[in-house]
Amino acid sequence: MIAVIDYKAGNLASVKKALEQMGADSVVTADPALVSRADKLILPGVGHFAATTELTRSGLRGAIEERIAAGKPFLGICVGMQWMLTGSTEAPDVPGLGAIPASCQRFACKDRKVPHVGWNQIAKVSNSWLLNGVESGSFVYYSHSYCAPVTTDTVAVTEYGDAYCAAIESGNLFGVQFHPEKSGPVGLKVLKNFIEI
Numbered sequence: 024m025i026a027v028i029d030y031k032a033g034n035l036a037s038v039k040k041a042l043e044q045m046g047a048d049s050v051v052t053a054d055p056a057l058v059s060r061a062d063k064l065i066l067p068g069v070g071h072f073a074a075t076t077e078l079t080r081s082g083l084r085g086a087i088e089e090r091i092a093a094g095k096p097f098l099g100i101c102v103g104m105q106w107m108l109t110g111s112t113e114a115p116d117v118p119g120l121g122a123i124p125a126s127c128q129r130f131a132c133k134d135r136k137v138p139h140v141g142w143n144q145i146a147k148v149s150n151s152w153l154l155n156g157v158e159s160g161s162f163v164y165y166s167h168s169y170c171a172p173v174t175t176d177t178v179a180v181t182e183y184g185d186a187y188c189a190a191i192e193s194g195n196l197f198g199v200q201f202h203p204e205k206s207g208p209v210g211l212k213v214l215k216n217f218i219e220i
Contacts, residue, residue, distance in 0.1 A: 025049040025218070026061035028083060032074035032102065033067030037204040041211060047218045055086035063217070066092055067204075072127070072169065073114040075106045084120075089121070094194050095218045098153075101167060104191060104198030113169050118147035122196055123176055125149025127169045132184025138168040143181050145189045145201070153197045153216050154190060161209045163189070163201035170200060 027038055027049055035051050042049040042065075047081040049065075052058060063107055064087060068074070096185050099107045111127035130137045142162045159179075170187035173180055177189040181200070191198040197217060200206045203210030 025063045025065060026058045027065045027067065027209055028058060028078075028087070029053040030074065030077040030081065030083060031124070031132050032070050032077070033071050034100075034151055034204060035067060038065060038067045038100070039201075041204040041214055042218070045211065045215055045218060046211060050069065050129065053081060053083065055082040058083060058086040059089055061090060061095065063095060063220075064097045065077045065217075066097070066103035066106065067100045068104075071113060072101065072102060073104060073117050073118070075102065075114075084089065088120070091195065094195050096197065098217050099154075099191075099196075099198040100204075101200060101202060104200055105169060105198060107191065107198050109170055111169055123171070123174060123191060123193065124176050124197075125172050125174050127171050130184060131213070137183050139170075139183050140166045143183060143201075144191040145179045145181050147179045148173075148177050151190065151192050152220055153199070153213055154179055155216050157209055157212055159199065161210055163199075163203070163206040165179060165201050167200060 162204045176193040177188045180186045181189040203213040
């Protein structure tokens with residue numbers, strides 16, 4: 024069972040619909056007890072990084088950490104991926120999961136509109152379970168003002184002024200800055216790969 028975690032800030036309906044389209048057994052939940060029994064976890068996210076405080080307040084953070092420690096696959100989407108890092112300058116006092124030793128920053132490019140909204144290309148920089156069968160140069164859909172830097176855990180980048188992290192993979196942790204549920208066949212392939220891990 025895949026738990027799609029509801030912390031009042033995710034694009035839940037679209038993610039759930041995409042999983043249903045592929046026949047995945049999934050449930051949208053804000054119940055830490057249910058999360059603690061899930062085989063896989065998805066943390067969607069839209070909006071402000073401060074919304075992730077709800078994960079701690081509700082007890083979801085502890086349940087997520089337990090499942091990750093048990094080796095269960097975790098996928099963060101957009102703000103959900105950013106939460107995998109130590110934090111974000113969008114909400115400096117709100118800690119992230121800390122699984123990736125880096126911090127998200129606001130786009131600094133003066134010649135580009137912020138937020139970055141719309142279709143852009145990804146370039147794979149290393150082999151990846153999550154991006155298996157996805158070609159470099161594929162277009163995916165973005166909507167964000169903050170981004171993660173390129174680190175040793177980065178498996179794909181996108182250019183928007185400078186290169187930033189489009190996808191992360193570290194052990195059983197996976198993250199994408201783009202919205203796979205809005206990225207057509209490419210996004211569905213990413214979700215299918217996660218389902219099959």
